[in-house]
Amino acid sequence: MTAEDLQEVWGDLVGIPADPPAMRELCEKCRRPKAVCWCCHLPSTPLVTKCRVVILQHPAEEKRCLRTVPMLSLGLAPGLCHVYKGKKFPLQRHKGLEELMCAPNSVLLYPSPQSVDLSDLPRLDSGGYDSYNLFLLDGTWPQAKAIYHSSPLLHSMKEVKLLSTGNSEYVIRTQPTEGCLSTLETAALALSILEDREDVREILLKPLKALCDFQLDHGAVTHQSKEFLIKTKTYPKLIGKRLSRLLKGVDTNSDDSIEHDTCLYNEETQKS
Numbered sequence: 133m134t135a136e137d138l139q140e141v142w143g144d145l146v147g148i149p150a151d152p153p154a155m156r157e158l159c160e161k162c163r164r165p166k167a168v169c170w171c172c173h174l175p176s177t178p179l180v181t182k183c184r185v186v187i188l189q190h191p192a193e194e195k196r197c198l199r200t201v202p203m204l205s206l207g208l209a210p211g212l213c214h215v216y217k218g219k220k221f222p223l224q225r226h227k228g229l230e231e232l233m234c235a236p237n238s239v240l241l242y243p244s245p246q247s248v249d250l251s252d253l254p255r256l257d258s259g260g261y262d263s264y265n266l267f268l269l270d271g272t273w274p275q276a277k278a279i280y281h282s283s284p285l286l287h288s289m290k291e292v293k294l295l296s297t298g299n300s301e302y303v304i305r306t307q308p309t310e311g312c313l314s315t316l317e318t319a320a321l322a323l324s325i326l327e328d329r330e331d332v333r334e335i336l337l338k339p340l341k342a343l344c345d346f347q348l349d350h351g352a353v354t355h356q357s358k359e360f361l362i363k364t365k366t367y368p369k370l371i372g373k374r375l376s377r378l379l380k381g382v383d384t385n386s387d388d389s390i391e392h393d394t395c396l397y398n399e400e401t402q403k404s
């Protein structure tokens with residue numbers, strides 16, 4: 133290690149706060165840092181729909197930086213959005229889920245060969261059901277597939293798909309948050325079709341639209357861009373590559389170690 137390297141390492145060490153940074157002030161409702169809270173974009177009165185949404189969420193989904201299911205559950209009136217967590221469903225701890233899955237008016241949004249267009253379901257109040265329970269799998273596509281294959285009861289449900297996905301502008305603009313964004317968008321679109329109300333979709337997407345606009349205003353290409361996280365104070369302290377390698381016992385002159393900065397106090401390590 134050269135004297136220059138050593139000086140840089142010391143510089144990095146001096147820059148580390150002795151104590152972990154103070155907890156960022158979190159919004160009590162959405163539990164996001166106040167700087168990036170979207171609660172003011174929620175409807176002033178939660179939306180009352182005839183249909184219910186049931187989210188079967190892969191455990192990894194909850195840990196994501198940007199989750200959109202809270203936007204859905206806070207946007208809808210209490211009792212209209214149920215979230216169950218697991219890798220297969222139903223488990224004993226999923227109270228009331230089995231009954232919901234077996235209800236004749238429950239439908240699973242899943243693009244299987246036997247799924248029918250959601251728009252072809254009998255309209256509400258037209259001699260058919262007066263509400264639907266709309267089931268969605270929340271996770272990346274491989275996670276959703278894994279949930280589906282390990283949950284035989286799901287296979288006995290009526291499966292539906294969305295043929296007209298409409299404007300998916302927000303999903304594209306906030307890549308690569310594949311999966312979690314589409315859960316809100318999918319639910320909002322499906323509900324607006326089932327309820328025959330376009331305003332349902334507009335209202336539910338407002339927090340997501342606000343979040344996307346905020347990110348774009350801050351020059352963020354993805355929600356995990358370091359610059360964005362630093363600006364929004366969700367990325368407290370980065371350590372340099374050299375120090376990071378030194379701490380890991382990697383030769384600081386070798387270039388074959390991973391070429392990215394290490395986050396010293398990232399969200400995951402704070403939790404554990």
Ligand SMILES: [Zn+2]
Pocket residue numbers: 159160161162163164169170171172
């Ligand atoms: Zn909030």
